[in-house]
Amino acid sequence: MKVMQMLKVSMVVLFLCGGLIGCSTTPPVTQMDDQAKVTQADMSQQAEAKGVDEGAVKSEAVPSHDAVAGLERIYFDFDQFTLSADARRILGENAKYLNANNGLQVVIEGHCDERGSDEYNLALGESRALAAKNYLVSLGIDAKRISVISYGEEKPLVSGSSEEAWAQNRRAEFKAVH
Amino acid sequence: MSVVPLHSNNAFHQDPKFGRLLLLSLIVHVVVWAVFTGGWFGVSQRPKPPVYYVDLIHKPVLNPQAGRPEPRPASKPKPEPVKSAAVTPSAPKEPAKPVAKIPPKPPEVVVPKPTPKPEPKPAAKPVPKPAAEPDRRTEQKLQNALDEIRERQKHEAERDALKERLAKLSESVNAAATVPADVPVGMPDGQGNEVGVSALAFVQAFIQQNWVLSPYLLDQSRIANIEAKATLAYSASGKLVRFRINSPSGNQQFDDSLKRAITKSDQLPQGLPKDLELVVTFNLKDIAAARR
């Protein structure tokens, strides 16, 4: 039992490291599984899902941070805060932008889709934001310029209960701090 | 004056034998007792109420063995005039009859299972058990409907368990021959294989029917092993003469519910073949089993 646990933990750690270093690996099997299942289960619902455009950013959201045009958001898989290759590419772009605009202070917002425990999702959002921050720091951005905040599932980008909407909502956003 | 010697003193008196008189007295007492309790006083004068047998539905027959041939055909070879007229009316030499099957084992006779006889009676177990588990895939179903189904299933399971228990009980009871076969109660032309239950199972069902206990009254973890025993004495008229909870469960709610059930069962709807003293064990095994 113990050995198994350690094995699992070490595997995950290895995987994380791999992700951070930037080797392009295929996503883990479990992840694939989850994805596949969820997609299948919700095929039927996709039709009745509300349009993506409809769910604009909620107007009543806390009016504190502004989106920065040069900073793209990144997306995550369900219940994951590892960075995909795509996310790492975007983060690389973002790092360039940050290097170019030296005075810019950013806050990374971690978000989740609506599924799952709210408390856990808050933590998950935090981990997503932190993963993005750590990657940026590893790319040479000063850690002091970056703060993180998790909104869990409280501020979905698009409303709706479709796989598409969920995928859009599992994200980390980069906003400027004034 | 000549003197004639008399015989010895001991033999002279011939007092009556006390032991014999004691026996006589005892006999007198027994006779008096018998006269008093045997029903020569007044009881026989009471006119018997007319008895109507109406076969509308399956009601528990108090003593389905009535009219049944002796359970031991070996010792008393009896002709079976009631049974299948087509079969030779008496064949006492045949030790085992495969056709008329007057079984020496009572259980076979009394278990309330549908007999192959072409009687208009419906089968004893008309339970259309819906084995359907709560369908997890039908999202449209409302929770309430589900609850209802579950509730119904629970009831169904309980009823099934109850029926099974009843069958088992009457089986064991009859195996022990607690209710003698010659009690003059039952169907007038009873053959011993009617659907029905013995007096004991009948009383059991009656008390159970009066027993109301919500499992929500108890700590759920206790349901599996809670138990109480009560002694109930019924007179032949079906009246509860006396009861005592011999070993209470220790749970106030459980014991209270028993007291209520017994109080409600103070008069059976029918009389009994004889006085009955019962030790009733109350527990929730069936509920616990249904939960699992």
Added chain:
Amino acid sequence: MFVRWIVLLVACCALPWSVRAATEIEISAPGEQSIPLALTQFLPDQGPQSARVAAEINEVLNADLDLSGLFRFVDPAAFLDDAGRISLLSNQVNFPQWRMLGAETLIKGSYSLTGEQLVVEARLFDIVNRRLLTGRRYVGEVKDVRRMAHAFADLVLKALTGEEGPFSSRIAYISNQTGHPELWLMDVDGKRPIRLTDHRSIVLNPDFSPRGKEILFTSYRANNPDLYRKEIYSGKEARLSYRPGLNVAGRMAPNEREIALTLSKDGNPEIYLVDISGRVLKRITDNWGIDSDPSWSPDGSRMAFVSNRQGNPHIFIADIFTGKAERLTTQGKYNATPAWNPKGDRIAFTRQEGGRFDIYTIKTDGTDERRLTFGPGNSEHPRWSPDSRFIVYSSDKSGNRAIYVMRADGTGARRLTTLESDSRHPAWSTRW
């Protein structure tokens, strides 16, 4: 000679003894599993008649006692003349009449209305034994009529089960009726909702203090998920923990001196113990994964929480003193929101199965897992009633998320909040 008599007499006396041998039977399930209850309409004693008062009492009692699962209501249409008489003494009630209707318990009552002053007399009778089980006289104002009825429902449960009901307690929850998720408080039947916060931000995760006087919650009012506490009666509010990162899922320990809290101040969400002024006392978890959502055992010695330290989120139980954690759930790939019941024997949680969340309970030793909800929709965030009889949770089975309550075995679910707005994160107070 004499010996012979003795033998004879002994034989004579042995005869009746041997006849006595009693037969044994076993009854292993009650014939009926719900108590037949006759709930009569309360009648005006003095003062004017008020159909609203009577109806409200009846409605509350009906809802509460129905939720308890203990009762089967005898159809009021069958009631005979005793239901129309104010006879509140056990020698005045016509018990045979009620027994004829098949009832075992009877609730009768009266009310007297003088202006706004309301006096309610309520009685619970045992019909079989023809006695009064419990009774109470409530004096108050007309607006308190629901509280009186809830209190009497509690008393009915106490009289019949030995344990008081939870109907006088309240449920806190988050609702976005005003456009923002704010903290609300309502009765256990969903009535009389009151808004407690006006943060116009995001309020999350309410939890009552063990004595029910305060509520802990998380709010983004200061642009960070910070932990707040609020006194319910005075409305006083204080920011308790506002470290950078998460300050969420605050749960007050049974001793009311410590708060378990998820903090991510060190770069990873971990559970800490802080005191009531927010100072960190101890770190409970320490590993690479997410640890969140603590739930205290009633004795305060252990804590259930969610962790994904072994890959998927699962429920773990940690010992507060040693910090050692053991995994509780083994099935499924996503188990979250543990809630330890006040009785201490079971933990409710949610599990994702087939893309949907449902509520389960499990014994604290990891055995006897039971699924309570079966969709449709997601049922999440279970919390126990103070007597462990009921579970309140949120579900989106009818569209918007709403608060539902059900019995601890999953039966009798009913919705408490309206579907017009989104309601979630219920928390059940202790009795007050």
Added chain:
Amino acid sequence: MELVLNAGPVVKLVLLILVYFSVVSWAIIFYKQLVIFRAMRDSERFLDFFWSKKRFDAIGQGLDHYRHSPLTVLFREVYRELAQNRRQTEGQEADNLVADLGEQERVARVLRRSTTSESHRLEKYLSFLATTGSAAPFIGLFGTVWGIMDAFHGIGTSGSASLAVVAPGISEALVATAIGLVAAIPAVIGYNHFVNKINVLTGEMDNFSQEMLNIVQRMSSRVH
């Protein structure tokens, strides 16, 4: 029947004792009836026989027919005493007067002794009737009290005090008193009856003793 069977152990024991008393006292009643009836009958016939005969030895020959009478026993004892006396006086020439006086004295003593022993015989077992008559109701009462105690205790444990619960226990308990009375009443009646009869017999025995003494006196005066 069920009343008895349902009773508690103590009540049962009491009932058992009472049944024992009843059985034994009835046995005694039968016994005494037999003994006293015979004694009365034989006494009457014996007295007729006695007065119809002139000689003692003739009477002595016919005693066997009246053996149940105590008078017969008295006569027989006296007769044996006299016969013994005769044998002795034939052997040795004694002073007649002294002998005569001694003879009367001895006969009187024999009569007294026999009367006493016969009364004892008649009164045998009667004391049991007396005991039954006086004690049985009390024993029954004890059973009742105990039974009622038990019944009330039962009510206490069952928690219900309706008449339906109380009544069976009390009616069970009352059975004990009833049986006690059933045992006692015949015993008392029998006792009084027999004591009366025995008094008559004892009176007859006394009278007969006087007669015998007179006869013996006359005999001795005739001899000398």
